Amino acid sequence: MARIDEARRSLIVGAAVIAFGILFVVAIAVFQSKGLFKDKVEITADFRQVSGLKPGSPVQLEGIEIGMVKERRFVEIEYPCDPDTEDRGRFGQGRTDHCDRTLFCAPEGKCAELDPYSFNKDLYLRCEQDDQCREGEVCVTDEFRRRYRRVSWNSNKGLCDGYVTGHKRIQVVMAVYADRMQHIRDDSRATISQNGVLGDQLVQLSVGRGTQIEPGGQVQTIPAMIEELDNIKDRADGMFDKVESTIGGVAELAKTMGDPKTVRNIQDLLANANDVTRRTAEGTGTLGSLLNNESTAKDFSASLRNVRESASGLDRSLERARSGLQTFEQDLEPAVQRGRESIAKVSHAVEDIRDPNSKSLAAELLSDPEGKLVGHVEQTLGGARRLTAGINAGEGTAGRLLRDPKVYDDLVGFFQGLQRSGAIKFLVRWARARDTRDPRIPRAID
Template identity: 25%
Template sequence: MRSGAEIKVGVFVLIALAALAYMTLKVGTGVFVPRESYEVDVFFDNVSGLKTNSPVEIAGIEVGLVQAVVLDENRARVTLQLLPNVQIRSDAVATIRTRGVLGDKFIEISPGSDPFPRVEAGERIARGDTPADLDQLFTKVGEIADDIRVVARSAANVFGGEQGEQDLRLAFQSLRDAAMGLNEMVQANAESVEFIVRNFREFSTDLRDIAGTNKEGIDRIVANLEVASGQLKTTLEQAGGVLARLESGEGPLAKLINDPEMGHDLRETVASLESVSRKIDEGQGTLGKLINEDTTAQELDKALEGLNRILTKQDQFRTSVDFTSEYLARHGETKSALTLRLQPAEDKYYLLSVVDNPRGRREKTETFTERWVNGERTTIREIEDKYRQSKITFSAQLAKRWDNLVLRGGLIESTGGVGLEYYLWDDRVQLLFEAFDFDPDDNPHLKAGAKLYFLRNFYASLGMDDFIRSDRRSFYAGLGFYFTDEDLKYLLTSVPVPGN
C-alpha cells in the first residue's frame, strides 16, 4: 500500500512538472493569442530594446503580441498580432513605451476615431512614434557635465593657486574693514543721526498734512504750470525763429523793415484794397452781389449744402484690410484669411474674404450600382466621404450692427452661413460665433471664439473650430493685423517716389 501511494504521488508530480513546462513554453511563444487573430505592420525609425512576443496594449489592456521585427529599407518593420475583436482605424498611432525600472519595451496603440476606415489584416498603421532613447538622454547629460566642467576649470584658473587665494583674502578683508568703519561712524554720530531723522519725520508729517488739505489746489497748480511751461517754450521757440529770420533779412517782414521799395509797394497794395472794398460796398462784381443781394447768397448756400452732403458721405465711407492666421492644434495646420471690409455707414458694412483652409471641405459622393445577388437584381448605394485638401474658399457677407451686437450673413467659406459678434470694452474684445456648411447629411460647421485687440493694428484670437464634429473639432489660436483707410493713406503717401 505504501509503495502504491508513493508511485501515485510521483506520477502526479511528473504530470504537474510537464504541464508547467508546457505552459511556460506556450506563454513564451504567445500561445494565448487566438488563432483567429490578425496581423498588421507598423514602421519605426528605432526599435532598440523591443523584442518579439513583447505585449501590445490599448488603454493599458493587453490586446496582442509583437510577432516579428525585421529591417525593411533601413527602417524597422514590426508585425503585430492582434485579437480579432480589436478594431483600429487608419489614423491610429503606435508608440514604443518603456515599463518599469528595468526598461521592458512594449507597444501602445491609440486606436483612432470612427470616421476613418478600419485597418484590415495585412495592412499597416500609418504612423509609428519612437520616444527619446535613454542613450540620447545620457548623451545630453554628458554634454551638460562637460559644460559644467569647463566652467569649474575657468573658476579654478581664476581663483586657484596662491595668488587667487590671496586676492580673495584681500577682498574679504577690505569688505570687513569697510563694514567696521561704517559701524564706528554710525555709532559715533548716533545722536546727530537720530536728531536729523526726527526733524525729517516731523517735516514730512507737516508736508503730508499740507498736501492732504490742499491736494486739489496743488494738482491744479502743477497742471497749470505744466501747460504754461509748454506754451511758453513754444512761444519762445517761435519768437526766436522770427527774430533770426528778421536779422538775416529773410521774409517779407524783414524786407519791409529794411527795404524802402517794399514800403512803397505796401502803400500801393493798401490803396488797391481800399478801391476793392469800395466796389464791394457799392455792389459791383460777383463778390459785391454775393454780399449785398440775398438771391446770390441763397444759391451759394444751396450749393454748399449739396457739397457738404457729398463730403459727409465720403467721410463716413471706411475701408480696411485684415489678414489673420490661425493654428489648428489638433491637425497641426494653419488656416489663413485675407478680408476686405467696406463700411458705407456706421452701422452697416460688407466683408469680402479669401480663405486658405488646408483641411479643405468635406464632400460626399453618392453612387448607385446595380448588381445580381442570388439571382436577383439589387441596387447598392455607396457613399464616399472625403475632404478636399488645400482648397481656396471665398466669403461675401453683409453685416448690421446694433450698439455692441453685430449680425452678419451670406457666403462663408463658399457655403451659406450666418455669424454673430458681440463687442466689449470699447471694441477691444470681440466674441464671435459662426455657423455655415449646412449639409442635410451632416452637422454644420460651428465656430466660437474671441479676439483681443492690442497695440494699434494687431489682435490675437483663440477658440474652438468645428466643435460639433468630433472628428474635426480643434482648438485654435492665431494672430492678425489690419489696416484702415487712414493707415493706407499714410503708407501710400510715405512711400518714396523714384527720382525724387
C-alpha cells in the first residue's frame, strides 16, 4: 500500500514539473512576442486630451506595435520657435516646424495660440501689419492665414487678436523599442486612435523623413478626431454668425426698398438719368455740346496738346534743374575740401598758439600768465603816444620842424630858387635829350 502511494506521488510531482516547464516555455514565447525583453527608450508627446488612453496602451508605428504607454502627466509648457523660418520656405532649405499645426510662431519666438473670437468686431482693431496692434496681439492677415492654415480663427481677416504662449497639455511618456527609433524622425507625428471600431485607445506614430529623434525627444501631435470635430463646430458657428449678419443686412435692405419714400427717390433718380442721357444724345447741355460740337472737340484737343507741350517743357526744365544740381554737387565737393583744409590750418595755428613751447608772439601773449609781455607792449604804446603828443605840441626837433612856419617858408623859397636857376633848367633839358625813350624830345645829330 505504501508503494502505491509513493508511486502516485512521484507521478503527480512529475506531471506538475512537466506542466510547469510547458507553462514556462509558453510564457517566454509570449513575453518574447510582446517584446518585454527588448531594449526600450522613452519619448514623449503632448496632447490636449487623452480620452481612453491609459498606461499599458499600445504604441504603433504605421500599424505595427513598437511599444506601450508608460505614463501620463499634466504639464504647463512653452515651445520655442524661430519667427523668420517657422512654416516658411521649402522643407530641407532652412524651414523649421517646431510648433504644432494648431499653433503659430509669435514675434517673441514662442509657439502661440490665438484667443477664441468673441463675434464682436468692436472689440478688435483693424490692421494691416503687427505694429498696428496692441502689445500681446498679432494681426490676422491673408499672409498669416496662408502661413498657418490650421490655426483656428472664425472671423474676417485684418483684425488684431491676442494670443497665449503658455500651454496646458497632457504629456504621454512612451516606451518604444530601441531598434525602431530609426524610423521615428523630427517630422513624425503622433495621434490618438482606436484599435478597431470598439477597441481600446492607442498612440499611432507616423514614419518621418527628417533627422532621427533622440531618446527622450518629443514627437509633435495631430489633433484627435474629437478635437477636429470641435474645430469644425467652431467654424460652423462662425459661418452661422456671418449668415445671420448677411440675412440681417438683406432684411434691412428689403425693408428700406419697401419704403415708399425710398421708391420715389429711386424713381426720381432714374428719371434724371434718362433726361441726362436724352439731352446728351440730342447734343444739348454741357456734356452734349462737348460730345457733339466740333469746335468744342477741337478746343478740347488743343487744350490737351497744350497740356502735353507744357508737360514736355516741364520735363525739360526738370532735366536742366537736374543737370544744375549735378554741377552744383560736383563743385560742392572741392569747395568743401578747401574749407576743410582752411579749418585744418586754423586748427593747426590754434594748436601752435596753445603750445606752451611755441615762440610765436601770439603764443607768448596767450601763455604769459604774469603779463610781462603785455606790460612791455603797453609801455611801448604809451611812449609812442607821448612822442606823438610832443610832436603835435611842437616839442623837440621834429615838433619844431612841423610847427615852425619859418621852416616851411624857407623850403618853399628854396624850391622856387631851383625853378628859376638857369643851370638847373639846362641840366634838365640835357637829361631829357639824352633819354632816347622819350619821343617828345628830338635827338641831337652828332
